[in-house]
Amino acid sequence: MIPRYSRPEMVSIWSPETKFRIWYEIEAHACDAQADLGVIPRENADAVWRAKDVEFDVARIDEIEAVTKHDVIAFLTHLAEHVGSEEARFVHQGMTSSDVLDTCLNVQLVRSADILIKDMEGLLAALKKRAIEHKDTVRVGRSHGIHAEPTTMGLTFARFYAEMDRNLARLKLAREEIATGAISGAVGTFANIDPAVEQHVCDKLGLIPEPISTQVIPRDRHAMFFAVLGVIASSIENVAIEIRHMQRTEVLEGAEFFSMGQKGSSAMPHKKNPVLTENLTGLARLVRAAVIPAMENVALWHERDISHSSVERAIAPDACVTLDFALARLTGVIDKMLIFPENMLDNMNKFPGLVMSQRVLLALTQAGVNREDAYVMVQRNALKVWEFRTDFREELLADADVVAALTTDGINEKFNMEYHTKHVDTIFKRVFGE
Numbered sequence: 483m484i485p486r487y488s489r490p491e492m493v494s495i496w497s498p499e500t501k502f503r504i505w506y507e508i509e510a511h512a513c514d515a516q517a518d519l520g521v522i523p524r525e526n527a528d529a530v531w532r533a534k535d536v537e538f539d540v541a542r543i544d545e546i547e548a549v550t551k552h553d554v555i556a557f558l559t560h561l562a563e564h565v566g567s568e569e570a571r572f573v574h575q576g577m578t579s580s581d582v583l584d585t586c587l588n589v590q591l592v593r594s595a596d597i598l599i600k601d602m603e604g605l606l607a608a609l610k611k612r613a614i615e616h617k618d619t620v621r622v623g624r625s626h627g628i629h630a631e632p633t634t635m636g637l638t639f640a641r642f643y644a645e646m647d648r649n650l651a652r653l654k655l656a657r658e659e660i661a662t663g664a665i666s667g668a669v670g671t672f673a674n675i676d677p678a679v680e681q682h683v684c685d686k687l688g689l690i691p692e693p694i695s696t697q698v699i700p701r702d703r704h705a706m707f708f709a710v711l712g713v714i715a716s717s718i719e720n721v722a723i724e725i726r727h728m729q730r731t732e733v734l735e736g737a738e739f740f741s742m743g744q745k746g747s748s749a750m751p752h753k754k755n756p757v758l759t760e761n762l763t764g765l766a767r768l769v770r771a772a773v774i775p776a777m778e779n780v781a782l783w784h785e786r787d788i789s790h791s792s793v794e795r796a797i798a799p800d801a802c803v804t805l806d807f808a809l810a811r812l813t814g815v816i817d818k819m820l821i822f823p824e825n826m827l828d829n830m831n832k833f834p835g836l837v838m839s840q841r842v843l844l845a846l847t848q849a850g851v852n853r854e855d856a857y858v859m860v861q862r863n864a865l866k867v868w869e870f871r872t873d874f875r876e877e878l879l880a881d882a883d884v885v886a887a888l889t890t891d892g893i894n895e896k897f898n899m900e901y902h903t904k905h906v907d908t909i910f911k912r913v914f915g916e
Contacts, residue, residue: 483803487765492806495593496799502538504586505557508683509573510534512665515682516675522572529569536564554579576675578668580786584699585663587798589687591707594802595657601809602650602714606643608816610914613639617906620899621735621826622837627727631837632830632902635736635821640913642721647913649714656710659703663687664695669785697786701779704794708776711801715769718808722759722766725815729756735826739818758815765808772797835874836867841896842878842888849887859884 483493494500510530517527538560547556562570574582617636622629665680666672672680680691692699728736738758740746746753775797779790830837839860846856863877863884878884878893885893910916 483800483807487807488803489806489810492594492597492803495590495597496803498540498543499538501586501590502540502543502557504589504687505554505582506533506536506538506561507687508582508585508665509558509561509577511683511686512575512577512679513573515679516572516575518682519676519678521676522575526569526572529565530561530573533561533564552579554582576667576679577665578697580698581665581667583791584695585665585683585687585689587794588660588662588689588699591660591704591798591802592657592688594806595653595660595707597806598711598714598802598809599650599653599657601806601813602646602653605809605813605816606646606650608813609639609643609646612816612819612821613637613643613910613914616821616823617910618903619821619823619826620830620903621823622830629830629833629837631840632899634903634906635823635826637906637909638724639816640910642717642724644913645717645720646714649710649717652710652713656707660707661689662692662699662703663689664692664699666692666695666697669697670695696784698782698790701776701782701790704790705776705780708772708797708801711805712770712773715766715805715808718812719763719766721812721816722762725759725819726756726763729754729759733825733829735822735829737820737822738815739820758811762808762812762815765804765811769801769805769808772801833867833871833874835897836864837902838874838897839864841901842884842893845892845896846884846887849892851887859887 510527510533513522513527513530516522517524538557542563543553543556543560546559547553550556550559558570558574561573565573613636615636616639617634619635620632621635621638623631623633663680663684664670665675665683666677667675677691683689684691694700725736725738727733729738737754738756740754745751746755746757775793779793782790843853843856843860846859847853851859859881863874863881866872866877867874875893875897879890888896
């Protein structure tokens with residue numbers, strides 16, 4: 483991913499230096515296990531560990547690969563340059579390249595997941611804080627973009643909290659599912675390497691052995707991992723779209739923080755644009771773009787081909803780096819977001835009282851009017867409010883049929899705002915458990 487949308491800790495996981503360091507640890511731990519089994523001399527395994535402080539030369543490995551056309555062989559050749567050709571002769575004993583590549587990839591995905599989990603915990607904290615802060619801040623709820631009934635800003639934040647909390651649970655499961663390693667040799671039969679080697683390497687790297695790996699770790703695990711990242715990205719976009727709508731000039735119920743010296747437009751000095759949430763909408767598309775290729779990687783020829791390899795070299799770092807950046811950006815947006823309660827009330831009262839139409843409809847049915855007739859009575863008064871911007875309650879009070887069914891006091895009673903917010907505490911307890 484480009485530096486503009488990258489954060490250093492996540493980027494470092496996917497650097498060539500980190501990759502080669504993990505490759506080295508896999509090979510060195512495997513040598514230890516082989517020595518314990520008596521397959522290779524202990525002094526050879528110890529010799530490999532003498533390279534533990536070596537900074538592997540990426541340019542040199544690339545130079546070797548230009549000749550060998552094989553990345554793992556290029557690395558092993560470079561390792562032998564540090565360890566010594568005689569001392570390194572048992573490195574990679576009984577292993578195949580995918581043992582190194584797949585185990586390393588899963589280590590990187592696990593480490594990435596750990597960062598993403600921390601990111602999501604930070605986002606959840608910000609959402610919870612704003613939900614509690616605006617628990618009783620009344621705003622109009624919308625369906626199809628049209629005024630529906632009253633809700634609160636706190637419930638909006640709480641809804642996003644609940645969604646992200648589900649995503650956190652999914653991410654933890656995806657981390658668990660991807661945390662496998664394979665040191666099983668060509669086609670995964672352990673023909674030339676003992677399963678104890680795999681167990682040892684996995685223990686050292688915080689993985690569990692893949693139950694059956696063919697020559698590669700099954701890619702349904704990776705498909706699941708990237709699918710979860712895609713769902714999280716979609717949830718980020720869900721929040722971003724809401725904020726972008728709220729910041730529209732004619733709505734202006736909330737807005738991104740606009741810092742001192744910030745400029746919104748090169749042409750129009752008055753502009754304060756929702757650039758961060760627009761950016762998040764775009765970044766979500768990039769993360770989701772990894773999902774279909776990851777799904778297509780599941781189907782490989784027989785015990786293995788490498789059609790998945792080129793795909794993963796791109797989508798693994800890009801999806802993880804991008805999502806890390808997006809989660810951090812969204813957390814900042816939520817934490818600093820400006821809320822305008824007065825505008826929320828002004829918007830709700832743009833068509834005075836109209837949001838109470840369902841209450842009146844239900845009251846008429848409770849009073850004995852059949853539902854079709856009740857709907858007609860309410861709608862004919864509601865349409866006057868749409869057309870003439872009159873007051874809905876006044877229109878109802880002037881309608882003899884409605885008054886006859888409900889009485890004046892009955893109509894007035896239906897315009898109590900607290901009716902729509904009386905169960906906010908119950909919803910908050912469901913979401914936050916408090």
